[in-house]
Every structure is written in C-alpha cells, then in structure tokens.
Amino acid sequence: xxxxxGKNQPAPKTESHDPDFPExxxxxxxxxxxxxxxxVAPLPEVPNYAxxxxxxxxxxxxxxxxxxxxxxxxxxxxxDYHFRPGSDFFYLTGDRDPDSVLILHPSGSGHDAVLYTxxxxxxxxxxxxxxxxxxxxxxxxxxLAEKSTELGLTAAPLGDLGAALAGSAPGRTRVxxxxxxxxxxxxxxxxxxxxxxxxxELARVISELKLVKDEWExxxxxxxxxxxxxxxEDVARILPADRSVKERLLEGVFGLRARHDGNDVGYTSxxxxxxxxxxxxxxxxxxxxxxxxxxxxxMGVEGHNLYTADVTRTVPVNGTFTPLQRQVYDIVYxxxxxxxxxxxxxxxxxxxxxxxxxxxxxxxxxxxxxxVSVDEAMSDDSTIYRRWTLHGFGHxxxxxxxxxxxxxxxxxxxxxxxxxxxxxxxxxxxxxxEDELVPEELRGVGVRIEDDVLVTADGCRxxxxxxxxxxxxxxxxxxxxREAGPRLPG
Numbered sequence: 001x002x003x004x005x006g007k008n009q010p011a012p013k014t015e016s017h018d019p020d021f022p023e024x025x026x027x028x029x030x031x032x033x034x035x036x037x038x039x040v041a042p043l044p045e046v047p048n049y050a051x052x053x054x055x056x057x058x059x060x061x062x063x064x065x066x067x068x069x070x071x072x073x074x075x076x077x078x079x080d081y082h083f084r085p086g087s088d089f090f091y092l093t094g095d096r097d098p099d100s101v102l103i104l105h106p107s108g109s110g111h112d113a114v115l116y117t118x119x120x121x122x123x124x125x126x127x128x129x130x131x132x133x134x135x136x137x138x139x140x141x142x143x144l145a146e147k148s149t150e151l152g153l154t155a156a157p158l159g160d161l162g163a164a165l166a167g168s169a170p171g172r173t174r175v176x177x178x179x180x181x182x183x184x185x186x187x188x189x190x191x192x193x194x195x196x197x198x199x200x201e202l203a204r205v206i207s208e209l210k211l212v213k214d215e216w217e218x219x220x221x222x223x224x225x226x227x228x229x230x231x232x233e234d235v236a237r238i239l240p241a242d243r244s245v246k247e248r249l250l251e252g253v254f255g256l257r258a259r260h261d262g263n264d265v266g267y268t269s270x271x272x273x274x275x276x277x278x279x280x281x282x283x284x285x286x287x288x289x290x291x292x293x294x295x296x297x298x299m300g301v302e303g304h305n306l307y308t309a310d311v312t313r314t315v316p317v318n319g320t321f322t323p324l325q326r327q328v329y330d331i332v333y334x335x336x337x338x339x340x341x342x343x344x345x346x347x348x349x350x351x352x353x354x355x356x357x358x359x360x361x362x363x364x365x366x367x368x369x370x371x372v373s374v375d376e377a378m379s380d381d382s383t384i385y386r387r388w389t390l391h392g393f394g395h396x397x398x399x400x401x402x403x404x405x406x407x408x409x410x411x412x413x414x415x416x417x418x419x420x421x422x423x424x425x426x427x428x429x430x431x432x433x434e435d436e437l438v439p440e441e442l443r444g445v446g447v448r449i450e451d452d453v454l455v456t457a458d459g460c461r462x463x464x465x466x467x468x469x470x471x472x473x474x475x476x477x478x479x480x481x482r483e484a485g486p487r488l489p490g
Contacts, residue, residue, distance in 0.1 A: 012127055012130060012131040012132075012133075012134075013131050013132040013133050014130065014131070014132065015078045015132065018130075021130075026126065029126070029129055030123075030126070033123045035122070035123065036140075038140060038142065038143075038146055040142070040146045040149050040150045041149070041150070042149060042150060042151075042152050043094055043150055043151065043152070045094060045216060045305065046094070046151065046152035047152075048214065048216050048217075049091075049092060049093055049094050049151070049152070049153075050152060050153075052091060052092050052209060053092050053104065053111070053113050053153075054110070055209050056092065056104065056205060056206065056209065057104055057110040057111040058110070059205045060104075060174060060202070060205070061106075061110070062106050062169075062172065063106065063169075063172045063173065063174055064103065064104065064105060064106060064168040064169065064172060064173040064174070065102075065103065065104040065111070065173075065174050065175075065202065066101060066102070066103050066165075066173060066174065066175040066176065066183070067086075067088055067089050067092060067101070067102045067103075067175075067176045067202075068086065068089060068100070068101045068102075068176065068179045068180040068183040069085040069086055069089040069090070069093075069095060069097060069098055069099065069100040069101070069102075069179065069180070070083075070085060070086045070089070070098060070179035070180050071098050071099050071179075071180045071182065072098050072099075082264070083096075083098050084263075084264075084306070085097070085098070085100075085306075086176075086179040087306065087399045087400045088176055088203070088206045089102060089176075089179070090306055090399065091206065091210065091399055092206075093115060093151060093153070094151055094305075095115060095117070095147070095151055097117060097118065097141075099117070099118055099158060099180070100115060100116065100117040100118070100158070101115070101116045101117075101158070101161055101180075101183055102114075102115055102116075103116065103161075103164055103165075105164070105168075106169070106172075112154070113153045113154065114153070114154045114155075114156050114164070115147065115148075115151065115153055115154065115155045115156070116155075116156050116157070116158050116160060116161045116164065117144070117147060117155055117156075117157075117158055118133070118141070118158050119143075119144060119157050119158070119159075120135075120141045120142060120143045120144075121133060121134040121135055121141065122135065122143075123135070144156065144157065161183075174199070174201070174202045175199060175202070176199065176202055176203060176206070177199045200406065203406035204406050204407060204408060206406070207403075207404040207405060207406040207407040208404065208407045208408070208411050210396075210398055210399065210403055210404045210407075211396065211404050211407060211411065211412070211418070211420075211421060212418060212419075212420035212421065213398060213420050213421070213422050213454075214420070217307065217398065217399075217422075218420075218422070218454060220303050220305050220307035221303075221307045221308075221309070221397070221398070221422055221452065221454075221463060222463055223262075223303050223304075223307075224262060224266070224300070224301050224302060224303035224307050224308055224309040225301075225309040225311070225452055225463045225464050225466075226466065227257060227258070227261035227262050227301040227303070227309070228257075228299065228300050228301045228309040228311050228464070229311075229464065229466035229467055230257055230261065230489070231253075231254040231257035231258060231261075231299060231301060232254070232297070232299070232311070232313060232467055233481055234253050234254065234256070234257050234486075234487065234489070235250045235253050235254055235297065236315070236477070236478055236481035236482065237481045237482060237484060237485060237486050237487060238250075238253055238486050239289065239295070239315075239317065239478075239482070240289075241291060241317065241318045241319045241482065242291055242318070243291070244288040244289050244290055244291075245288065245289055246285075246287075246288050247271040247272070247273050247276070247285040247286065247287045247288065247289070248271070248285045248286070250271050250285075250289075250295075250297065251269045251271045251285045251299075254269055254297075254299050255269065256489060257301065257489050258301040258302065260489035260490075261301060261489060262301040262302050262303045262304060263302045263303060263304055263306060264302050265299065265300065265301065265302060266300040266301060266302035266308025266309060266310065266401050267300060267308070267310070267401045268283040269283070269285070269297070269298070269299040270282050270283055270285075270296070270297065270298035270299070270312075271285045271295075271296075271297050271299075272287075272295070272296040272297075272298075272446065273287045273288060273289040273290065273293060273294075273295050273296075273317070274287065274289075274290055274293040274294070274295075274444055275432075275433045275443075275444035275446075276296075276446075277294055277295070277296035277314065277430070277444075277445070277446030277447070277448075278430040278431060278432050278433070278444065278445070278446035279446075280390060280391060280430070289317045290317060291317050291318040292317065292318055292322070293316075293317055293444075294314055294315070294316055294317070294325060294445060294446065294447065295314065295315050295316075295317050296312065296313075296314045296446055296447065296448055297312065297313055297314075297315075298310075298311070298312040298448065298450065299311065299312075300401065306399050307398060307399050308397070308398075308399070308400070308401050309397075309452060309464065310397055310401050310424050310426075310450065310452060311450055311451065311452065311464050311467065312426055312428075312448045312449060312450035313449065313450075313467060313474070314329065314332075314446070314447045314448060314449065314474075315474055315478055316474075316475070316478075319475060319478055319479055319482075320475055321471055321475065324441055324442065324445075325445065325447075326471050327367070328363075328367075328429055328431075328442070328445055328447050329447050329449075329471045329474075330470075330471055331359070331360065331363030331364075331366075331367075331429060332360070332363075332427055332428060332429055332447045332448065332449050333449055333469060333470055333471065334359050334363070335356045335357075335359035335360045335363070335393075335427040336356065336425050336426070336427050336449050336450075336451070336469070337469075338355050338356060338358075338359045339352050339355055339356040339393050339394070339425045339427065340425055340451075340453060340460055340462065341459075342355045343417060343423075343425070343453060343455060343459065343460040344417070344455065344456075344458060344459045344460065345416070345417055345418055345419050345455060345457065346416050346417065347416065347417050348414070348415065348416050348417075349412060349413050349414070349415060349416075349417060349423075350413055350414060352393055352394075352417075352425075353392050353393045353394075354378075355393075356393040356425070356427045357378065357385065357386075357389060357393070357427075358374070358378060359427075360385065360388075360389050360427055360429060361374045361377050361378055361385040362374050363429070364377075364385055364388060364429075365377075367442070369388065369437070369438055370384070370385065371384070372384065387435075387437075388429055388430060388431060388438075389427070389428065389429060389430075390428070390430055391426075391428070393425060393426065393427055394423050394424035394425045394426050394450075395423060395424055396412065396421065396422065396423050397422045397423055397424055397452055398422060403422075417455050418455065419455055419456060419457055420454075420455065421454075421455040422452060422453070422454050422455070422463070423452075423453060423455070424450055424451065424452055424453075425450065425451055425453055426448055426449065426450030426451075427448070427449070428446065428447060428448030428449070429445075429446070429447050430446045430447075430448075431443055431444065431445045431446065432444075449469060451463075451464045451465070451467075451469070452464045
C-alpha cells in the first residue's frame with residue numbers, strides 16, 4: 001500500500017516520544033483492514049446555514065470572504081484543549097472540525113461557498129495510525145464527499161487553500177482574523193495591503209446578522225436553557241443545608257449535566273459561596289459553602305449546536321434567607337422584574353439598563369448606603385451607585401454567551417430592541433468583604449438573578465422561567481429539590 005500521506009495534507013501531527021517503526025511493523029499495519037462506509041445525510045439545519053451565507057454574500061458583493069474555524073490550542077506540553085469551532089464559522093457552516101476554512105468565492109450569482117478542510121486520514125495511508133489526527137487516535141472522520149453531503153456545501157482539501165487565495169482579486173478579500181494565525185499568515189501573503197478595519201467590518205456584519213434569532217435558533221436556546229434548569233436542580237439536590245461542601249463539587253455536578261445533555265458548559269461556571277459571590281468572575285471555585293451564607297451560581301449549558309444558556313441563581317445554603325439577605329435579594333428581584341417589564345420592540349437597550357439601575361439605586365438608598373439622593377447618584381456625572389452594582393443589566397445571547405459583540409453601538413447598546421432578540425436580564429448587588437462604607441453585616445453579601453428572555457411582539461418571554469425567582473419561591477424550590485434527592489442525568 002503506497003503512503004501518499006503528504007498529498008494535499010498538512011504535515012502529520014506527531015510527538016517527540018513517538019517511536020521509530022521498523023519496516024516489518026509498517027508493512028503489517030498496512031494490510032487486513034476493512035473499509036466501513038459512514039452513513040451520512042444532510043443535517044436538518046443545512047438551510048439555516050445556507051440562508052446566513054446568502055445574507056453575508058449580499059453584504060459584500062464581488063469580494064472574497066474568508067472565515068476560519070480556528071485551530072487546536074495547547075493546554076500543556078503535548079495535550080490540547082477540547083476543540084470548539086469559532087462561533088462565526090460554525091454559524092455559517094455547522095462544521096465542527098479544526099483547521100477548516102470557509103471561503104465565499106465571488107460568482108455571477110453572488111458567491112460560491114467552499115469549505116477547505118482536512119482530508120480523511122483513512123487507511124490508504126500510514127497517517128491513520130502515525131498521525132495524532134489519524135483515525136486510530138481520533139476515530140472515523142469524514143471524507144470530503146461525506147462532509148459535503150452533511151453540510152450542503154462543496155468541500156475541498158485544505159491543501160488547496162493557497163491556490164484559492166492566490167486566485168482571489170487583489171484588494172478584494174475580507175478575512176475574519178484572529179482564530180487561526182496560520183490562516184492569517186496565508187492570507188496576508190496574498191493580501192499584504194489588508195487592514196484591520198476591514199476585518200472589523202466583516203465581524204460587524206456577522207454580529208448584526210446574529211441579532212434576530214429565527215425559530216430554529218430559539219428552539220436551540222430553549223433546549224440549552226431547559227438542560228440548564230435540570231443542572232441547577234441537580235446541584236440543589238446535593239447541596240447540604242447543615243454542612244459545608246466544596247464549590248467544585250457543585251461545579252462538577254452541573255458539568256455532568258452539561259456534558260450529558262449538551263456539548264459542554266457554555267462558559268466556565270461561577271460558583272461563589274459567601275464572599276466569593278461578590279467577585280463577578282469567580283471561576284477558581286476553591287471555596288466551600290457555609291450554612292447561613294448565600295451561594296451564587298452563574299452557569300449555563302451549551303447545547304449540541306453550540307447555542308448556550310446563561311442563568312444565575314442566588315440561594316440561601318441553609319434553605320432560608322435572613323431578613324437582611326432577603327431585603328437585598330428582593331431589591332435585585334424588583335430590579336430584574338422592572339427590566340423585564342420594560343422590554344419590548346422599540347425600547348432602547350440602554351434604557352432597560354437605566355430602569356434596572358434605578359431600582360437598585362433606590363434599594364441602596366433604602367439600605368442607607370447612598371451618600372446622595374437617588375437622582376444625583378443616577379446622574380451621568382456621578383453614577384456612584386455603581387460601587388455596588390458593578391455591571392450592566394444584561395447582554396445578547398446566542399451561539400456565544402456574549403453574542404453579537406462586534407455589532408455597532410447603534411444596532412445594539414444604543415439601539416432599539418427588536419422582536420427575535422434574545423438577551424439576559426441580570427442585575428446584582430455586591431458588597432465586598434473589605435468595604436468599610438457598608439455595615440459589617442452586609443459585607444461579603446452578593447446577589448445576582450439572571451434569566452434569558454426572548455423579545456416578542458408585545459413584550460418578552462422568560463425562557464428560563466423553569467427556575468424560581470422570588471425569595472419565597474427560591475426557598476420552596478430548594479426544599480422540594482432536597483426532598484426529591486440526588487439523581488443522575490438520563
């Protein structure tokens with residue numbers, strides 16, 4: 001059997017400790033293998049990806065568009081992180097493999113989409129057992145024809161990428177850069193006059209295409225959110241009321257649900273017990289719960305098609321809020337509810353922020369913390385209330401946990417909401433342990449409530465309504481979950 005492993009393929013992936021194989025072993029490994037076909041069919045969502053590519057094509061007539069999937073990243077030495085394709089690439093293709101590149105080639109009818117991707121390391125070459133991306137290492141992979149059938153677009157060898165780029169019109173190529181430095185270098189070799197603003201324009205257009213979710217996308221988000229609800233229930237069922245457990249136990253239980261019901265967690269889970277709840281991105285999760293303290297959990301399942309939930313709940317570890325904890329919690333709940341009540345098409349995103357923050361500022365005044373009036377604290381030249389609120393009311397949600405981040409301000413944060421937008425509503429109050437401007441009994445208390453909402457024709461729908469929000473409902477829910485007892489996903 002001839003070894004033509006180098007043809008139209010990247011260099012084999014090997015490691016320093018790989019052995020030198022004697023010819024007898026190589027000859028033996030090249031024989032006696034059955035070739036099983038892989039049953040493939042077009043993915044049901046293929047029309048969605050095609051529709052998005054068509055919209056992108058209309059935005060850049062006559063230009064070559066290059067969107068890479070990204071490459072594997074080293075975790076340590078010779079081990080890589082679990083690969084997840086770049087969100088924009090997946091949004092346009094549905095392909096999950098590293099080192100793939102989507103090119104939209106200009107044509108008379110708009111653009112022809114071609115996916116340049118690794119060829120299968122089949123048993124026609126030694127790569128199937130010598131290459132760390134070979135099939136004895138990673139399992140059966142798609143042929144170009146199989147991938148083309150499944151994704152509904154032309155697939156070509158990655159080795160043809162250079163020729164494809166060389167054939168593009170000078171000065172007329174746009175590249176989504178930063179995902180894969182090898183692709184960046186390859187494109188710059190043919191387009192040395194390219195500038196970053198043109199890259200931002202491509203990223204902007206894709207982000208703004210993502211703003212309005214269609215029915216399929218909403219269904220993907222709802223599935224991820226439903227799995228997240230189950231994950232919170234799993235955690236509540238094993239959270240003891242009368243003794244401490246590690247934050248990482250709770251993180252792990254939720255992670256089990258995410259891997260079982262979805263692709264993974266949508267972001268690193270935040271499990272903040274006691275004072276850790278006041279740290280916005282507490283992801284070390286090295287603490288322990290304590291009866292009498294609060295537990296803040298910000299967690300989301302990423303679904304099989306990479307749409308993610310983003311939900312936060314704050315619960316009393318022993319099952320009952322103290323009067324002061326309840327007061328703080330109820331302020332945050334009132335802020336969140338006011339924000340949800342304000343959301344509808346035509347309302348400006350930043351105005352929802354103002355609604356939520358006004359309620360928080362009023363609550364801080366009632367707690368005796370504001371040194372000035374609510375109006376003065378809310379004024380643009382003051383905003384001193386933010387010492388204890390820290391962040392905005394929410395963000396867009398979709399195939400990224402912070403979706404549409406490259407959209408223009410006038411289309412997002414300074415713009416009106418539209419039917420089909422999905423966003424989080426997540427106000428919070430955070431009193432740092434070392435803050436001497438708050439009473440001692442408030443120090444180390446952090447509360448955030450976060451839900452995922454869909455903008456509808458006349459308001460919004462809470463997609464994460466499967467979890468309770470009021471303080472009384474949270475106590476009842478926690479008690480009922482504990483009574484039900486632990487369960488495994490299934």
